[in-house]
Amino acid sequence: MADRPKIVVALGGNAISRSDEAGNVGQQFVNSRVTAKSLADLVEQGNQLIITHGNGPQIGNFLLRNEAAADAIYPLPMEVAVAHVQGGMGFMIAQTLGNELRFRGRTDAVTAIVTTILVDHDDPSFHDPTKPIGRTLSEKEAEGYGRDEGWAIKEIQPGKFRRVVASPIPRKIIEIEMIRRGVDAGDILVVCGGGGIPVIQDPKGAMHGTRAVIDKDLASALIATDLDVDAMMILTNVDRVAINFGKPDQKELDRITLSEANGLMAEGQFPPGSMGPKIQGAIDFLEASNKPTARVVIGPLHKAVEAFAGKVGTTITKS
Amino acid sequence: MADRPKIVVALGGNAISRSDEAGNVGQQFVNSRVTAKSLADLVEQGNQLIITHGNGPQIGNFLLRNEAAADAIYPLPMEVAVAHVQGGMGFMIAQTLGNELRFRGRTDAVTAIVTTILVDHDDPSFHDPTKPIGRTLSEKEAEGYGRDEGWAIKEIQPGKFRRVVASPIPRKIIEIEMIRRGVDAGDILVVCGGGGIPVIQDPKGAMHGTRAVIDKDLASALIATDLDVDAMMILTNVDRVAINFGKPDQKELDRITLSEANGLMAEGQFPPGSMGPKIQGAIDFLEASNKPTARVVIGPLHKAVEAFAGKVGTTITKS
Numbered sequence: 001m002a003d004r005p006k007i008v009v010a011l012g013g014n015a016i017s018r019s020d021e022a023g024n025v026g027q028q029f030v031n032s033r034v035t036a037k038s039l040a041d042l043v044e045q046g047n048q049l050i051i052t053h054g055n056g057p058q059i060g061n062f063l064l065r066n067e068a069a070a071d072a073i074y075p076l077p078m079e080v081a082v083a084h085v086q087g088g089m090g091f092m093i094a095q096t097l098g099n100e101l102r103f104r105g106r107t108d109a110v111t112a113i114v115t116t117i118l119v120d121h122d123d124p125s126f127h128d129p130t131k132p133i134g135r136t137l138s139e140k141e142a143e144g145y146g147r148d149e150g151w152a153i154k155e156i157q158p159g160k161f162r163r164v165v166a167s168p169i170p171r172k173i174i175e176i177e178m179i180r181r182g183v184d185a186g187d188i189l190v191v192c193g194g195g196g197i198p199v200i201q202d203p204k205g206a207m208h209g210t211r212a213v214i215d216k217d218l219a220s221a222l223i224a225t226d227l228d229v230d231a232m233m234i235l236t237n238v239d240r241v242a243i244n245f246g247k248p249d250q251k252e253l254d255r256i257t258l259s260e261a262n263g264l265m266a267e268g269q270f271p272p273g274s275m276g277p278k279i280q281g282a283i284d285f286l287e288a289s290n291k292p293t294a295r296v297v298i299g300p301l302h303k304a305v306e307a308f309a310g311k312v313g314t315t316i317t318k319s
Numbered sequence: 320m321a322d323r324p325k326i327v328v329a330l331g332g333n334a335i336s337r338s339d340e341a342g343n344v345g346q347q348f349v350n351s352r353v354t355a356k357s358l359a360d361l362v363e364q365g366n367q368l369i370i371t372h373g374n375g376p377q378i379g380n381f382l383l384r385n386e387a388a389a390d391a392i393y394p395l396p397m398e399v400a401v402a403h404v405q406g407g408m409g410f411m412i413a414q415t416l417g418n419e420l421r422f423r424g425r426t427d428a429v430t431a432i433v434t435t436i437l438v439d440h441d442d443p444s445f446h447d448p449t450k451p452i453g454r455t456l457s458e459k460e461a462e463g464y465g466r467d468e469g470w471a472i473k474e475i476q477p478g479k480f481r482r483v484v485a486s487p488i489p490r491k492i493i494e495i496e497m498i499r500r501g502v503d504a505g506d507i508l509v510v511c512g513g514g515g516i517p518v519i520q521d522p523k524g525a526m527h528g529t530r531a532v533i534d535k536d537l538a539s540a541l542i543a544t545d546l547d548v549d550a551m552m553i554l555t556n557v558d559r560v561a562i563n564f565g566k567p568d569q570k571e572l573d574r575i576t577l578s579e580a581n582g583l584m585a586e587g588q589f590p591p592g593s594m595g596p597k598i599q600g601a602i603d604f605l606e607a608s609n610k611p612t613a614r615v616v617i618g619p620l621h622k623a624v625e626a627f628a629g630k631v632g633t634t635i636t637k638s
Contacts, residue, residue: 024393061392068388073380074343080407087406088399090433091516091528098493099525111497112433114409114509174417178430178501187497190433197410206418209410 004048006183006229007308010220010281011035012236015301016089017057028058032092036100038235038304043101043108043188045305050183050227053093054216055085055194060134067134078165079197079209086114086193093190110188116174116207117196117214117222123168130272131167131213136160166212168198170219174207176226183227192219217281225288232285233308234278235301241279241314243269253314258286261316282316294318323367325502325548326627329539329600330354331555334620335408336376347377351411355419357554357623362420362427362507364624369502369546372412373535374404374513379453386453397484398516398528405433405512412509429507435493435526436515436533436541442487449591450486450532455479485531489515489538493526495545502546511538536600544607551604552627553597554620560598560633562588572633577605580635601635613637 015035017023042049062085066075076084090112098110129152137145137153142161145151154164173179173196182189195214199207217234224232240252243264256264261283270276282296299306299313307313334354336342361368381404385394395403409431417429448471456464456472461480464470473483492498492515501508514533518526536553543551559571562583575583580602589595601615618625618632626632 022393025395025399065384065388065392068391069384069386072387073384074341076344076407080344080410083410084403084407087409087433088395088403090406091399091402091435094433095435095518095526095528102524109494109496111494114406114413114431114433116410116414175428175430177428178504178506181500181504182497185497185500193406199414205421207414209414 004046004186005231006048006050006227007042008050008052008220008224008227008229008232009039009042009304010217010232010234011051011053011093012234012301013054013056014237015053015235016092023057023061029092029096032096033100035301036096038302039097040100040104041305042308043106044104045308047308048183048186049188050179050223050229051093051097051188051190052192052216052220052223053089053190053194055082055089058085058089059194059213063134077209078211078213079199082194082213083114083197083209086112086197090114090190090193097188108188110190111182112190112193113175113179113182115179115192115196116199117170117192117219118172118174118207119168119198119200119210119212119214120171121200123166125166125168126212129164129166130154131165131215132156132162132273133165133213134163136162167215168212170196170214170222173223173226174199176223179223180227192216192223195219215277215281217277218284221281221284224285228289228291230291230294231308232282232296233304234281234296234298235304235307236278236298237301239300239312241275241298245269255310255315255317258283258316258318286316286318289318292318323365323505324550325367325369325546326361327369327371327539327543327546327548327551328358328361328623329536329551329553330370330372330412331553331620332373332375333556334372334554335411342376342380348411348415351415352419354412354620355415357621358416359419359423360624361627362425363423364627367502367505368507369498369542369548370412370416370507370509371511371535371539371542372408372509372513374401374408377404377408378513378532382453396528397530397532398518401513401532402433402516402528405431405516409433409509409512416507427507429509430501431509431512432494432498432501434498434511434515435518436489436511436538437491437493437526438487438517438519438529438531438533439490440519442485444485444487445531448483448485449473450484450534451475451481451592452484452532453482455481486534487517487531489533489541492542492545493518495542498542499546511535511542514538534596534600536596537603540600540603543604547608547610549610549613550627551601551615552623553600553615553617554623554626555597555617556620558619558631560594560617564588574629574634574636577602577635577637605635605637608637611637
């Protein structure tokens with residue numbers, strides 16, 4: 001069991017919530033069951049999975065619920081909200097994948113672990129928050145929340161505003177030893193949900209949650225490095241990574257090397273907030289890995305096996 | 320590490336939320352830090368802890384938030400709400416205990432695991448729900464929720480109503496092997512939060528969350544049995560278990576045997592909803608344990624070490 005190829009699989013928001021749906025829990029379970037089939041295919045091919053996931057739509061909805069009920073009941077701070085959503089989504093992903101594997105006659109254990117990730121208290125992003133969360137706000141709402149709640153707010157389109165929070169670089173996964181033992185024993189784990197719960201450490205050594213959201217692709221690269229896995233897959237809603245995106249000379253990439261990825265990143269080919277962190281995560285993992293065959297695949301959620309075989313998606317290798 | 324005495328410690332609602340407070344997150348962290356001192360005392364004495372906890376106030380508040388925001392955003396079904404609260408409370412308890420241990424120069428890992436517990440689909444409690452959750456309702460509200468949402472509702476005092484849900488008997492902890500490995504490696508785990516997320520299994524083998532709340536003392540007895548621990552502690556807000564409670568001949572119990580506990584239970588000395596499940600949990604664990612020295616201590620939260628030494632609290636032994 002323990003020497004099957006290990007893959008960190010990072011699920012994008014569309015693995016659970018489709019943009020053309022309201023995103024209620026029933027729909028989330030339906031989408032999660034579809035995603036589970038892709039993941040089960042990878043398991044049946046003989047791979048061991050460590051699953052991470054974003055929480056974009058869910059944390060936005062959670063904070064909206066928080067806000068809509070603020071007159072009736074105390075709100076939850078952001079990092080505590082991230083922890084709650086880890087529990088809810090971890091339960092859903094572990095259950096739907098466990099069920100799919102049982103349908104196929106397998107008995108693999110799938111377990112979700114509440115994951116906390118240390119960030120630097122002086123990470124520059126705390127002074128320049130850029131990660132949008134929650135719903136779009138009108139100018140009036142934006143002014144109100146900025147004034148009354150101290151939210152950082154950005155105009156994302158003329159007259160449309162969103163709350164932005166810091167997105168610090170993940171430094172250390174607090175629960176890594178427990179996670180490593182589960183992986184060594186052959187378990188399938190769901191970890192680093194929503195990028196992990198961000199904590200900072202004070203001079204006395206105590207950890208404290210902090211108002212931020214860690215990018216799930218960077219968190220995935222960190223755990224891929226820590227666990228020295230064979231590959232990382234970032235499953236999303238595009239067939240391939242493209243350069244010159246949206247221009248006449250747009251080109252889809254089939255296979256690139258680490259140094260090519262670094263070059264394209266430096267050219268500014270990949271925008272922050274979408275493809276940027278995925279490529280950065282790929283670079284982080286491949287630069288840290290000692291395995292010459294380490295690779296990263298960025299590909300479509302529902303063709304995971306084909307993407308892992310290089311038939312769709314973009315494969316990034318060390319050389 | 321792995322052969323320290325193992326104790327399942329079940330934390331009551333007052334470990335995190337005091338009844339004389341609004342119970343917001345800041346207060347929950349303050350209370351959790353006080354609780355962490357008690358737990359750290361037990362660790363420093365050389366015990367390994369497996370921590371379980373109730374979610375009474377938190378799940379009630381979570382569902383209240385759900386309800387207050389229902390016009391703005393889809394509500395979360397109860398079992399998904401339990402999963403969310405496991406994440407949030409697990410994060411808080413693991414962090415505050417981890418911090419307290421670091422203050423004392425220790426490096427123990429404290430990890431929360433999302434825990435799912437199988438119940439029988441035909442558990443009798445599904446036909447006779449009795450566990451009150453959420454806030455008190457007026458007669459008019461009670462009628463409305465009963466009619467529109469299909470809630471089971473009970474009149475708890477004349478004119479005062481609460482929603483009641485099934486509280487089925489926990490049968491199997493789905494994540495037990497992962498938990499066992501963590502315990503064997505010496506980790507301190509936070510598990511079975513809120514009694515665990517209740518699931519039923521359909522004829523095809525798939526697990527599904529179900530609208531119920533498992534009693535945390537019964538879930539604690541199950542994990543204590545599975546892990547074959549040395550002792551179970553149920554930490555609460557009373558100094559000792561009493562019989563003839565509230566009567567002139569009320570008597571506090573210092574030490575009783577399993578057969579005495581069974582006898583008092585049969586007499587109806589312990590009400591359902593409060594001391595009843597604690598004594599039942601004690602009976603379940605002691606009857607299942609093969610260790611002649613196995614014991615259960617029911618005692619005050621902030622005197623855990625004294626209670627474990629038999630100086631306060633009620634100790635129940637096999638003979």
